[in-house]
Amino acid sequence: KKTIRLILGDQLNINHSWYQTVEYSVTYVMMEIRSETDYATHHIQKIAGFFAAMQEFANELRKQKHQVIYFQLNDENNLQSFDKNFQFLIKKEKFTHFDYQLPDEYRLDELLKNFCNSLSITTSVTDSEHFMSSRSELGDFFEGKKIFLMESFYHMMRKKHNVLMQGDKPLTGKWNYDGENRKKLPKDHKPTPPLVFNNDVSEIVAEINKANIKTIGNVDAKNFVWPVNRTQSLELLEFFATECLALFGSYQDAMTPNEWSLYHARLSFSMNCKLISPLEVINRAIQERENRPDEIEYNQLEGFVRQIIGWREYMRGIYWNKMPDYARMNYFKHENKLPDWFWTGKTKMNCLKDAINQSLNYGYAHHIQRLMITGNFALLSGIHPDEVDAWYLGIYIDAIEWVEITNTRGMSQFADGGIVGTKPYVSSASYIDKMSHYCGSCYYKKALKTGDKACPFNSLYWNFYDKNEDKLGKNPRIGMMYNVWRKMQPEAKAELLQQADYYLKNINDL
Numbered sequence: 001k002k003t004i005r006l007i008l009g010d011q012l013n014i015n016h017s018w019y020q021t022v023e024y025s026v027t028y029v030m031m032e033i034r035s036e037t038d039y040a041t042h043h044i045q046k047i048a049g050f051f052a053a054m055q056e057f058a059n060e061l062r063k064q065k066h067q068v069i070y071f072q073l074n075d076e077n078n079l080q081s082f083d084k085n086f087q088f089l090i091k092k093e094k095f096t097h098f099d100y101q102l103p104d105e106y107r108l109d110e111l112l113k114n115f116c117n118s119l120s121i122t123t124s125v126t127d128s129e130h131f132m133s134s135r136s137e138l139g140d141f142f143e144g145k146k147i148f149l150m151e152s153f154y155h156m157m158r159k160k161h162n163v164l165m166q167g168d169k170p171l172t173g174k175w176n177y178d179g180e181n182r183k184k185l186p187k188d189h190k191p192t193p194p195l196v197f198n199n200d201v202s203e204i205v206a207e208i209n210k211a212n213i214k215t216i217g218n219v220d221a222k223n224f225v226w227p228v229n230r231t232q233s234l235e236l237l238e239f240f241a242t243e244c245l246a247l248f249g250s251y252q253d254a255m256t257p258n259e260w261s262l263y264h265a266r267l268s269f270s271m272n273c274k275l276i277s278p279l280e281v282i283n284r285a286i287q288e289r290e291n292r293p294d295e296i297e298y299n300q301l302e303g304f305v306r307q308i309i310g311w312r313e314y315m316r317g318i319y320w321n322k323m324p325d326y327a328r329m330n331y332f333k334h335e336n337k338l339p340d341w342f343w344t345g346k347t348k349m350n351c352l353k354d355a356i357n358q359s360l361n362y363g364y365a366h367h368i369q370r371l372m373i374t375g376n377f378a379l380l381s382g383i384h385p386d387e388v389d390a391w392y393l394g395i396y397i398d399a400i401e402w403v404e405i406t407n408t409r410g411m412s413q414f415a416d417g418g419i420v421g422t423k424p425y426v427s428s429a430s431y432i433d434k435m436s437h438y439c440g441s442c443y444y445k446k447a448l449k450t451g452d453k454a455c456p457f458n459s460l461y462w463n464f465y466d467k468n469e470d471k472l473g474k475n476p477r478i479g480m481m482y483n484v485w486r487k488m489q490p491e492a493k494a495e496l497l498q499q500a501d502y503y504l505k506n507i508n509d510l
C-alpha cells in the first residue's frame, strides 16, 4: 500500500498518532493554495501566520524523517486546489490510498468527502485527536431539547474529564464564578506587557504580495508577534500561567485604550491550528494554581477553564449540529451594510476606533471587544449577518469558521434566534463606560441620547428594541427593558428613533 495523507493548515498536531512511527510507504502533503487564501478576504497576519506555522510543521516532520511534499504558494506545479494537486500527485506517484483527518470546517468536510467519492483508490478518515468532545457529542447530549444551554454542557464536560471535580461535585461546591469576574481595570493599573515573538515572515509576506492576494490589515513582517510553532506556543502558555492567570478572570471583560491583550491568553491561534491542545492548556493552568494557591484565586482559574472546555467545545458542537443551515440564519432579517470604517478604523467613536485599529494592527481583539463593541454596534445597526461574518472571518488570526460563525452569527448577532444565547448581547453607552476607559475622551457624549454629540449606541439601542418588539418583547430576560421603553413619553421615544434613523442613514460618517 502506498499512502498519501493530507495535512490541513489547522491540523498541526505533532502528537497525532499518525506521526508516532515513520513509515516509508506514507507521504504527507501540505499546501498553500488560493482556494484557502481566497474563500474570505483575510488579514495579512492570518495568512502569514498559517503559512509560517505550516512551513515550520513540515520542517519538524522532515526532521523526524517523515516524507513531506509541500506546495508553496507560488510553486510552478501548484494547481491551487486540494483536489487538483492530489489528482496530479496520485497519478504521478501511483499512490494506492488517500487518508485525511476530520476537518473542522463544513466546506472542507464536504469537499473532501466528494473528493474521496471521485477517487478510484481506497480512502480513509481519522480523528484530528485535538478536541475534548466529538463532533456529535453536543447533539447527543441535548437530544430532544429545544434549548442548548452552555452551562449544562460545561458541567457534563467537567464531569466527563474530571476537571476541578470532587467526585461528581464541583471542587469548591460551586460551578460558576462569573459574578466575581467582571471588573473594570483601575485607572492607574498598568497591565503586564504581552509576550510577543519577533518572527521574520517577510519572505512569506512577499510571496503573498507577489500572488496578488487581497488582504486586510497591517503586518510588521520582520517582527511577527504570533507564535508559529509548538515551542513558541508553549512559551506563550507558560507566560499566561505565570503572568496572566492570576488576573485573568477579574479583568476578562475589561477594556482600556492602547492595551490590546490585558490578561488574555492569546492562545486561540495556537489552539485552533492545533499546535497545542485544550487539555494541555487547562492542565497547565490548573497546575499553576496548585503551585500558587495563595496568589491565584479559584475564580480566575474557573473562568479560564470554562472558556476552553465550556465555550470552545460547545461552539464546535453547535456548529456540527446546525450546519449548513446555521450559515443562512438571519432571525431579525437584517439587511444593512457594514460601514466603510470597519476596514480603516476611521470613526469618531472611541471604543470602535480602538477595537478596529487594534484588529487591523494585530489580527486580534479580545472577547468583549468583539462582542460588546464591534458586534454590539453591528447588531444595533441592523447589519446583514453575512457581512458581519465575512468581517470576523477575515480579520482575526484565530478565525476558522466553526468557532467564528457560532460566535458571530450566534452569540453576537442573535441571528440564530437564540440557540447559542438566551438574549441578544446589546448595550447602550452605559455598559461600555462601565467596563472601559473609552468614553471620557470620545467625541461623542456617553450621557446624551439625542443631539449632535449623542453617543450613537444610546439611540441605536432603543431603536433596536423598538424595531424587534415582536421577536423580543416576550423574552423574560429583557422584559424589564421593554417596561422602561413602554413607559417613556411618546415625544422622547420619537426623538430617540429619529436620532437612530439619522445615524443609520449617515453611518459612514459616524
Ligand code: FAD
Binding pocket: 263, 264, 265, 266, 267, 268, 269, 271, 272, 304, 307, 308, 311, 312, 313, 315, 365, 366, 367, 368, 370, 371, 375, 392, 393, 396, 398, 399, 400, 403, 404, 405, 407, 408, 411, 412
Ligand atoms: P482568552 O480570553 O484568553 O480565552 C482563552 C481561550 O478560551 C481562547 O483562546 C479560546 O480558545 C477560548 N474561548 C474563549 N471564549 C470563547 C468563545 N466564545 N468561543 C470559543 N472559544 C472561546 N474565537 C476564535 O477562536 N475564533 C474566532 O474566529 C472567534 N470569533 C469570535 C467572534 C465574535 C463576534 C466573538 C464575540 C467571539 C469570537 N471568538 C472567536 C471567541 C473569543 O473572542 C476568542 O476565542 C478569544 O478572544 C481569543 O483570544 P484569547 O486566546 O486571548 O482568549
Ligand code: SF4
Binding pocket: 348, 349, 350, 351, 352, 428, 429, 432, 433, 438, 439, 440, 442, 443, 444, 445, 446, 455, 456, 457
Ligand atoms: Fe463608545 Fe459612545 Fe463611549 Fe464614545 S461615548 S466611547 S461611542 S460608548
